[in-house]
Amino acid sequence: MNLKLATFILLIAGLLVVCGPMWAHHGNSAYDEEHWITLSGTVTEFVWSNPHCQIFLDVKDDKGTVVNWAIESQSPGILRRNNWIRTSVKAGDQITITLAPAKNGAPVGFSGNQLGKVVFADGHVLKMDIR
Amino acid sequence: MALLFLPHNRPLHSQQFNQTFTAIRKRLKVQSRPHCLLKYVLAFSAAALAFSTVARSQTAPQQAGSKPASSPAPKHDLSGVWQVEGDIGAAPIAPDKDIPPMTPWAKARFDAEKPGYGARGAPGGNDPILQCDPIGFPRIMLMPTPQEFVQAPGRVLQFWEREHEWRPIWTDGRPLPEDPDPAWYGYAIGHWEGDYTLVVESTGFNDKTWLSPTGYPHSDQMRITERYTREDHDTIAYDITITDPVAYTKPIVTPHRIMKLRPGVEIPESPCVWSQENEFTQRIRNPATPKPAK
Numbered sequence: 001m002n003l004k005l006a007t008f009i010l011l012i013a014g015l016l017v018v019c020g021p022m023w024a025h026h027g028n029s030a031y032d033e034e035h036w037i038t039l040s041g042t043v044t045e046f047v048w049s050n051p052h053c054q055i056f057l058d059v060k061d062d063k064g065t066v067v068n069w070a071i072e073s074q075s076p077g078i079l080r081r082n083n084w085i086r087t088s089v090k091a092g093d094q095i096t097i098t099l100a101p102a103k104n105g106a107p108v109g110f111s112g113n114q115l116g117k118v119v120f121a122d123g124h125v126l127k128m129d130i131r
Numbered sequence: 132m133a134l135l136f137l138p139h140n141r142p143l144h145s146q147q148f149n150q151t152f153t154a155i156r157k158r159l160k161v162q163s164r165p166h167c168l169l170k171y172v173l174a175f176s177a178a179a180l181a182f183s184t185v186a187r188s189q190t191a192p193q194q195a196g197s198k199p200a201s202s203p204a205p206k207h208d209l210s211g212v213w214q215v216e217g218d219i220g221a222a223p224i225a226p227d228k229d230i231p232p233m234t235p236w237a238k239a240r241f242d243a244e245k246p247g248y249g250a251r252g253a254p255g256g257n258d259p260i261l262q263c264d265p266i267g268f269p270r271i272m273l274m275p276t277p278q279e280f281v282q283a284p285g286r287v288l289q290f291w292e293r294e295h296e297w298r299p300i301w302t303d304g305r306p307l308p309e310d311p312d313p314a315w316y317g318y319a320i321g322h323w324e325g326d327y328t329l330v331v332e333s334t335g336f337n338d339k340t341w342l343s344p345t346g347y348p349h350s351d352q353m354r355i356t357e358r359y360t361r362e363d364h365d366t367i368a369y370d371i372t373i374t375d376p377v378a379y380t381k382p383i384v385t386p387h388r389i390m391k392l393r394p395g396v397e398i399p400e401s402p403c404v405w406s407q408e409n410e411f412t413q414r415i416r417n418p419a420t421p422k423p424a425k
Contacts, residue, residue, distance in 0.1 A: 028221075029247055030254035030419040049407040050400075051293070054415060070415045077292055077399040078276065102419035103254075113218075130220060130275050 031100040031110040039069060039109075040096040046089040051075045055089055055097065055111070055118075071099050073112040073128055082129045094121040201363035206326040209280040209287065209359060212398060213367060213390040220275045221248040224343035224373070225385045237378035240348035249345030254420040259340060261412065263403040265315040266294055267340030268333070269355060269371050269385070278390075279398050287321060287329065295402045300331050311335030313351050324358075331357040342373070342383070350377035365392040 041059035053073040058066050073079065076086065089095065096119040099109035110116070116128030223230075227250065233241060245256035260266055266274070276292040285303035290296070300321040311318045311334060318335035338351045353375040360368045367390045373383040 029252040030416070049404065049411075051403050051408070052411050052415070054411065070418065072411075072415050075276070075293075075401050077401045080399065081396065104419060104421045106418045108415055108419040130218060131214060 028110050030102055032103045033100040036098055036100050036115055038098050043089055043091050043093040048076050048086040067107045069107045071109045071111050084126055201365040204327055204361040204363050207323050210282050212277050212279045212393045212396045214277045214393050216389045219273050221344050222273055223345040225383055231379045231381035234378055237348050244346035246346040263405040263408050267315040268317055270343055277393055277396055277398055292398045292401050295400055307334050313337035328360040349375050352377045
């Protein structure tokens with residue numbers, strides 16, 4: 001019993017310590033930022049525009065059906081400060097992207113903060129940020 | 132909410148915490164037997180406490196003022212590109228508990244707001260910036276993107292990357308105009324208090340903007356006082372007080388915030404382009420918005 005109580009207290013203490021900073025990020029209410037996912041596919045379009053750059057990506061689902069995902073990111077100014085340029089992603093590129101999917105199940109996602117990144121076929125990585 | 136900062140001035144939340152959390156969560160999923168669960172709960176707690184200790188040891192020097200001292204601030208000079216600390220892009224102008232009671236006029240407007248952020252946040256909504264209405268002042272001060280002060284005779288110019296927007300702060304001794312045209316960014320005058328604090332008074336706002344991404348209206352009678360104190364070469368501390376008796380029964384005092392100098396950073400063109408924003412809404416924002424129940 002005492003062990004259970006101690007476990008409970010430690011768990012709560014751990015949650016209090018960790019969760020403050022982690023949950024400070026939220027605000028994109030359309031997206032499930034508790035469950036980031038990784039998708040691999042072929043880029044169909046990279047939109048470099050204000051205030052949101054966008055990546056469109058063909059991804060095969062479990063049944064082999066190709067679904068075109070629409071992924072929101074940050075402005076060109078922010079991405080440039082994080083080593084992106086307007087040709088960083090091109091149609092036809094094979095990439096793996098980390099994103100928070102839409103809560104409503106649509107093939108839409110957000111990859112515009114420190115948790116977002118793109119891994120290219122040659123292994124190089126470009127990260128997202130908000131600054 | 133407390134944010135922890137690493138020495139390079141980025142919030143400590145995000146990837147490091149998420150990686151730790153995800154790794155532990157994965158292990159919990161594959162090891163679900165009760166005695167294993169206990170083990171991982173204990174490990175989780177210990178890891179959290181250890182991580183926190185490390186984080187605080189990294190943060191402590193800044194808070195204790197023992198960080199290598201920045202060079203002294205130049206007098207009467209805010210020049211440079213600056214960036215607010217912390218992830219405040221979705222922040223309220225002040226915590227809900229610190230917003231004074233609203234007048235019935237403001238309450239009706241508040242109830243009509245459907246923000247995308249905060250306790251009332253939901254997809255879709257009617258935030259004016261979704262159609263590229265100007266963010267306006269003081270909300271633009273919540274943007275995590277850089278801003279630049281440029282000083283010229285008789286004025287300080289304040290440029291914001293977000294929206295590619297700017298305003299003059301007149302420091303030539305002129306008074307505030309008595310009947311200014313309502314404007315998104317108001318009409319601002321400033322004067323120096325001591326060597327390091329620029330005090331800005333502004334009026335002449337329209338009532339079309341929200342005070343923050345979480346909403347909160349204001350009237351065209353809003354007056355704002357800002358204090359920008361250059362604490363050292365690399366740091367400006369600022370405070371904003373919003374007085375609007377048409378909307379609030381007392382002034383709104385925003386949290387004390389810090390911006391840091393960003394040497395070498397240029398402010399690129401970043402307007403909100405309505406045609407592009409509209410296309411974004413069609414291709415991403417609308418599909419991600421739940422359909423109303425029929």
